Amino acid sequence: MITHSEPVTSAQPVTEKSVIRAGDYLNKLSGEQIEYECKRQLEAGCKELVVNFAETELVNSIGISILLGIIDAASSNGATVVFSDVNETTVELFEMLGLSKHVTIADSAPQLTKIWQNMIIS
Amino acid sequence: MAEHDHKLIHAFGALAELGQEITNKNNFQETIRTSLHLISGAIGIMRGAVARYARFGHELNMLAVRGLGDDFPLSLMLTSEDERQFLTNGLSPIEISQAQALPFFQVHNVSFDKRRLELFVPLVVRDEIVGAIFLGEKATAEPYTKYEKEIICAMGQHIGVAISQRNLMAEIERHAEDNRRMFDEMRSTYHDTVKAFAAAIDCKDKYTEGHSVRVGKFSEIIAMELGWGKDEIEGAAVAGYLHDVGKLTVERKIINAPYRINAKESAELNKHPGVGYDILQPIHHPYTDVPLAAKYHHERLDGRGYPDGLYDREIPFIAKIVTLADSFDAMTTDRPYKARRPAKDVVDDLQKNSGVQFAPELVTAFLAGMLRELKGEDRTKRFRRLLGRDYMEAEGIVDKLKYTLNEMAPTTPMTYIAAAGIGDRSLH
Numbered sequence: 001m002i003t004h005s006e007p008v009t010s011a012q013p014v015t016e017k018s019v020i021r022a023g024d025y026l027n028k029l030s031g032e033q034i035e036y037e038c039k040r041q042l043e044a045g046c047k048e049l050v051v052n053f054a055e056t057e058l059v060n061s062i063g064i065s066i067l068l069g070i071i072d073a074a075s076s077n078g079a080t081v082v083f084s085d086v087n088e089t090t091v092e093l094f095e096m097l098g099l100s101k102h103v104t105i106a107d108s109a110p111q112l113t114k115i116w117q118n119m120i121i122s
Numbered sequence: 123m124a125e126h127d128h129k130l131i132h133a134f135g136a137l138a139e140l141g142q143e144i145t146n147k148n149n150f151q152e153t154i155r156t157s158l159h160l161i162s163g164a165i166g167i168m169r170g171a172v173a174r175y176a177r178f179g180h181e182l183n184m185l186a187v188r189g190l191g192d193d194f195p196l197s198l199m200l201t202s203e204d205e206r207q208f209l210t211n212g213l214s215p216i217e218i219s220q221a222q223a224l225p226f227f228q229v230h231n232v233s234f235d236k237r238r239l240e241l242f243v244p245l246v247v248r249d250e251i252v253g254a255i256f257l258g259e260k261a262t263a264e265p266y267t268k269y270e271k272e273i274i275c276a277m278g279q280h281i282g283v284a285i286s287q288r289n290l291m292a293e294i295e296r297h298a299e300d301n302r303r304m305f306d307e308m309r310s311t312y313h314d315t316v317k318a319f320a321a322a323i324d325c326k327d328k329y330t331e332g333h334s335v336r337v338g339k340f341s342e343i344i345a346m347e348l349g350w351g352k353d354e355i356e357g358a359a360v361a362g363y364l365h366d367v368g369k370l371t372v373e374r375k376i377i378n379a380p381y382r383i384n385a386k387e388s389a390e391l392n393k394h395p396g397v398g399y400d401i402l403q404p405i406h407h408p409y410t411d412v413p414l415a416a417k418y419h420h421e422r423l424d425g426r427g428y429p430d431g432l433y434d435r436e437i438p439f440i441a442k443i444v445t446l447a448d449s450f451d452a453m454t455t456d457r458p459y460k461a462r463r464p465a466k467d468v469v470d471d472l473q474k475n476s477g478v479q480f481a482p483e484l485v486t487a488f489l490a491g492m493l494r495e496l497k498g499e500d501r502t503k504r505f506r507r508l509l510g511r512d513y514m515e516a517e518g519i520v521d522k523l524k525y526t527l528n529e530m531a532p533t534t535p536m537t538y539i540a541a542a543g544i545g546d547r548s549l550h
């Protein structure tokens with residue numbers, strides 16, 4: 001469910017950049033686990049949090065709330081948040097509810113996806 | 123699709139989910155946490171909290187908090203002025219600028235300001251304060267629109283009802299607990315009273331000291347051997363303890379006569395079952411028909427008993443149990459005019475009188491219990507405690523019991539085969 005990055009280069013600390021898979025868990029109360037994991041990463045010094053939506057078809061209200069929690073925690077830790085592989089409907093939802101104001105919505109170009117996939121440990 | 127419509131559809135999805143969550147009877151804490159997520163996610167709110175109102179402590183206690191930090195107060199004391207204003211306002215959002223006029227808000231103003239709270243919603247259900255919702259700024263940083271406030275109101279209704287239901291449930295559970303405790307106390311008082319009565323009855327009869335208590339215990343054993351439930355076993359014991367309560371009105375000299383009493387005295391003594399019934403009838407006995415057991419414990423299956431000369435099926439079952447326990451105690455204790463009978467003779471007597479005086483199924487159940495104890499299969503030593511070790515371990519008693527039981531209730535594999543053999547032969 002939750003994955004984090006491997007060091008891209010040996011100079012980069014483990015927690016500098018983390019990738020979290022949103023999956024289906026985001027839309028249930030169990031999605032709080034994702035939020036806890038993000039907070040743990042942030043407290044450990046992570047400065048860039050990437051949430052990957054490749055396996056997420058829809059984001060419901062619980063999902064939005066959990067993402068807002070992640071955004072809030074990142075901003076108080078001075079970290080940035082990137083949402084990647086977001087489908088069009090979800091991008092619209094993020095724009096409508098103001099989430100896109102706080103995050104970078106990454107282009108889900110295949111090349112970029114590939115880089116991230118390499119970083120993820122299942 | 124216009125953005126407004128899109129927002130509405132998203133918010134209604136959250137409202138529908140909230141309705142489902144509340145009717146799902148999940149864990150209450152989880153329901154409240156989910157509710158807060160659904161409100162935040164429906165509108166895109168950064169921070170918030172849901173609190174329950176503790177009526178007696180006049181406090182708002184936080185049930186779910188999101189993004190308000192560790193130092194956000196988890197319990198807020200309300201004044202009567204706050205309560206009055208909540209009730210006047212009803213369940214609708216109050217802008218923070220207006221909420222600041224509330225006394226409790228002023229106490230925590232700095233704390234609330236720091237978290238950029240924007241809306242405060244008192245949860246009022248059926249004219250009662252049940253809780254409150256605190257909401258922070260929106261992710262868009264725009265002010266709340268009228269329709270968003272309406273959505274918040276609708277969701278607040280659901281949460282308010284969930285808290286109110288939970289409060290009602292807690293109250294019902296508390297009452298049930300009180301009732302159970304009261305019932306337990308009454309039950310133990312009842313048993314103490316029954317035992318005191320049994321002791322009073324036995325005091326009157328110096329030759330049969332402890333008779334009522336023993337009949338109670340033997341009745342209990344019979345009920346146990348029949349596989350009855352805990353309450354019914356207790357009922358049988360009570361019926362045994364109180365079976366001779368009518369003797370309290372019989373003259374002491376008749377009860378204690380060191381000889382066989384004459385006909386007149388006997389008529390006097392024979393009133394005790396009826397008198398016992400009259401004494402016990404007005405009392406409510408929770409588990410079994412104790413008065414009937416007292417009235418009919420001298421009846422016999424063959425109709426030659428007293429007071430009414432009832433036949434087998436007319437005699438209440440509980441009375442049949444007490445009859446057996448009563449006679450067994452009479453046979454196994456010394457009387458002024460008669461020494462106790464040896465165990466083997468008692469077993470013979472019970473067998474001989476089965477179907478005549480005693481119910482056969484009760485005799486077999488009782489003897490089977492005795493045999494199990496003697497064979498060491500039942501280690502409670504119920505019989506040994508009541509009858510004494512020497513008496514119980516008389517020579518040949520185990521074989522006697524086996525033989526009698528086999529004759530009365532041929533259910534061992536051997537006898538079953540023999541019986542089947544006879545049946546087979548008769549078919550040819």
Ligand SMILES: [Fe+2]
Pocket residue numbers: 365366394419420448
């Ligand atoms: Fe009697």
Ligand SMILES: [Fe+2]
Pocket residue numbers: 333337365366448
């Ligand atoms: Fe008796």
